[in-house]
Amino acid sequence: MSQVESSDEGNQFGTMSGVFTPCVLTILGVIMFLRFGFVVGQAGVLMTLGIVIASKLITLLTALSLSAIATNTKVEGGGAYFLISRSLGPEFGGAIGILFFSAQALSVSMYVMGFTEAAAGYLPAGISPTLVATLTNFAVFACVVIGAGWTLKLQFFILAAIVASLASFYFGAYQSFDTHMLSENFMPQFDHGESFWTMFALFFPAVTGIMAGANMSGDLRDPARSIPRGTLAAIGVTAVIYLSQAFLLAGSRPRSALVENAMVMSDIAILPAFIAAGVFAATLSSALGSMMGAPRILQSLARDRLYQVLQPLGVGSDRDGEPRRAILTTFLISQAAILLADLNTIAPLITMAFLVTYGLLNLATFYEAITKNPSYRPQFKLCHWSTSLAGAIGCGLVMVLIDWRWAIVAIGLVAGLHAYLSRIDVKSDWGNLQSGLLFERTRRNLLKLEDELYHPKNWRPFVLALSGTGFSRPHLVVFGSWLTSQTGVLTLGQVIPGELDDRHRRRDSQERILHSMISEHNLSAFPAVVVAADYIAGVEALVQCQGLGRLRPNTILLGCPLTVDRMRVFGGLLRNLEGLGRSVVVLRRMDEPDNDWVAPRGTIDVWWRGRANGELMVLLAHLLLENPSWQNRTLRLLRVVDTDAGISEVRSHLDGLLREARIAGKTKVVVSSDPASAIQTTSRDAALVFLGMEPPEPGQEDEFFFRTEQLVGKLPRVALVRSAGGMRLES
Incomplete structure (x- = not known):
């Protein structure tokens, strides 16, 4: 699944037009003109400064993270969604993409409502505010449909209007400034139901405009250069404006005027008409910025094919790739919010959505930094993992402090979408930092x-199963999986006899086959294929080279040779494996079940002859019983004695072994002068029989073979175990 590329180059904007100006216009919007006076009146200068500084600090830390990721990868369309998805993966990206798009779409309605509220004083009485908001929303939609190029050119005229309105306000505030009034408004005076955090939630959407430039990433000439410079410059400039406004508002009007008059800036300004023009320009420009940014997020999300239902929205126009279907979707969402909500309701929702997005963006940068991945080479050097972590923690804390209930809703929504995308197992070819x-x-x-x-x-069992292709010796694959699926590690080994120079292609092919079998049966296993001059040399090479440091195979799982000729070679391998300090399990199976993956019925019998091999046999039997496939089976610890005289003592010893090992099972003592006959008779209906063994001495392989065959007889499933130690039942 890859990002669908547009056939057209699209727009190519620079730092000033593509990042700085859209960010400034979105930050200096409806909150500044219509709600900042209310914040100052409620929180006072002191807490207002705290609100502005805390908000700016969060956005600054986020901008540092944004700049680092933006200068570490080729940024395409989608802004924060693109950056998060390429770092944290499609599951997190898809989850945050929906939330971030929704926040941007709701921002359109917030700015349109702000425009309507400001325009109410200039319209004839009786005109419906909802009608004015709807017409304004449609006008914003029409402007964006025409194209981003035209809209971004219009923003310079809007910027000029805002600069003029700010100049008018600063001159007016300078003339009416009163230090006594400043002191009266210095401390907070909250009305009932208001607090520092309600004011923070109301103000924070003002600073979320830092993403306005990043959202246009697909239309920037050089995103890696423009996003950091333009975003950080916008944060600095607007911070100075908001901090200075807090002092000027508090020193120019009493608290009652600040709280009750939404257009208090107009009353203070030397030319009130300029404030009106600034309000109209700021709210419309912010609405335009969000109406441009939101569809590009949605288009990028649709083109990544994470949600099938969104795919039609990824289509761009033939001429310049404009996301006109996504623009229409954004318009419909913003219009629904206009009809169903108000400004004070939408602002906190937008705050939560942006804080979640910022938190994940910071988290993505933090993980990129601490993994020390060689591919993480951002050109922007002012971001450190500690700043990214501080930004992520700050976003989380602020969410909880503002409203823990909405914080849970926002985080739960992301978690739910993440779980959905994980369940449908979306595929991506862009990689991630996981x-x-x-x-x-x-x-x-x-x-x-x-x-x-x-x-x-x-x-723990780290089993190297000499399974061949896996399909040729499925019983070894299944048995190894049963032993290790809960607590251990399984490696499926195969030896290809021959020379490497003419067998390397076959080696690669066989490794792919093992990978395929592991995937098909959903095994927790790794493949290992080697080319060697002969089979024995290949097995010894696998045993010596597999693993890393202490994490290496401690148990070798082999099939049992059923002819004396093979045993002559096999005996030498057993001796060498013992010399290498590896435990060995030789699986001898005489039956041919219909399904290798179904555990046979019956008990698991462990024939005890002492601790040398017995401890490992009991432990392996216990591991089998822990596997869901072997539930409801019983472990039996058995021993053969020559006479009745020792039954009580031996039985007590076996019971003590299981008790000290904390393993459930039954014990039984069999009296017989013929151990082989006793074993075969007692365990004829067992699902699996564990027997200890010792490798044959050189030249004794034939005798070892016949002795083993006599011992196991026609038992259908036997595991012959040689322990190299390293475990204790009492541990």
């Missing part, structure tokens, strides 16, 4: 494991 994060965590854990002193309590 593998890098796992690699770094694994690397650190391996290094720690290397320095840890080994203790038998920590023994």
Whole structure:
């Protein structure tokens, strides 16, 4: 699944027109002209400064993270969605994409409502505000449909109007400034139901405009250069404006005027008409910016094919790639909000959505930094993992402090979408940092494991099963999976006899076949294929080279040779494996079940002859019983004695072994002078029989073969075990 490329180059805007101006116009919008006086009147100068600084700090930290990621990858359309999805993966990207698009679409309605509220004083009485808002929303929609190029050119005239209105306000505030009034408005005076956090929630949407430039990333000439410079410059300029306004508003009008008069800036300005023009320009420009940004997020999300229902919205116009279908969708959402909500209701919702987006953007940058992935080479050097982490934590804390209930809703929505995308298993070809994060965590854990002193309590089965292609010896694959699926590691090994120079293609092919089988049966396993001069040399090479540091195979799972000729070679392999310090399990199976993956019925019988091999046999039997496929089976710990005299003592010893090992099972003592006959008779209906063994001495392979055959007889499933130690039942 890849980002569909447009056949056209589209628009190519620079830092000033594509980032700085859209950010400034969105930040200096409806909140500044119509709600900032209310914030100052309620929170006072002191807390207002805290609100502005805290908001700017969060957006500054987020902008640093945004700049780092933007200078580390080729930025396409979609802004924050694109950056988050390419870092945290399609699941997080798809979840945040929906939320971020919705916030931008709702921002359109917020700015349109702000325009309508400001225009109410200039319209004839009786005109419906909803009608005015609807007509304004349609006009914004029409402007954006014409194209981003025309809209971005219009923004310079809007910027000039805002500069003129600010100049009018500053001159008027200078003339009417009173230090006594400033002192009266310095401390907070909250009305009932208002607090620092309600004012923060009301103000924060004003600073969310930092994404206005990033949302146009697909239309920028050089996103990696323009996004950092334009965004940071916009944050700095607007911070100075808001901080200075807090002092000027508090020193120019009493608290009652600040709280009750939404157009208090007009009363203070030397030329009130300029304020009206600024309000109209700011609200319309912010609405235009959001109406341009939201469809590009939706288009990028649709083109990534994460949601089938959204795919038609990824189509761009033939001439310049404009997302006109997505623009229409944005218009319909904003119009629904205009009909169903008001300005004070929408602002906190937008705040939560943006805080979640900013938090994940910071988190993505934090993970990119700490994984030390060689591909993370941002040109922007002012971002550190600590600043990204601080930004993520700050966003989370502010969400909870503003309204923990809405915070849970927002986080729950992201979690739900993430779970949905994980369940449908979306595929992407752009990569993400999950593998890098796992690699770094694994690397650190391996290094720690290397320095840890080994203790038998920590023994786990790391099984190397010599399974061939997997399809040729399925019983080894299944048995290895049963032993390791809950607590261990399984490697499926195959040896290809021959020379590497004419077998390497076959080696690659066989490794792919093993991968396919592992995937088909959903195994927790790894493939390992080697080319060697002969089979024995290949097995020994696999045993010695598999693993990393302490994490290496401790148990070798082999099939049992059923002819004396093969045993002559096999005996030498057993001796070499013992010399390498590996435990060996030789699986001898005489039956041919219809389905290898179904565990046979019956008990698991462990024939005890001492701790040398017995401890490993009991532990392996316990691991089988822990597997869901072997539930409702019973472990039996058995021993053969020559006479009745020792039954009680041996039985007590076996019971004590299971009790100290904390393993459930039954014990039985069999009296017989013929151990082979006793084993075959007692365990004829067992699902699996564990027997200990010792590798044959050189030259004794034939005798070893016949002795083993006599011992197991016609038992259908037998595991012959040679333990290399390293575990204790009591641990």
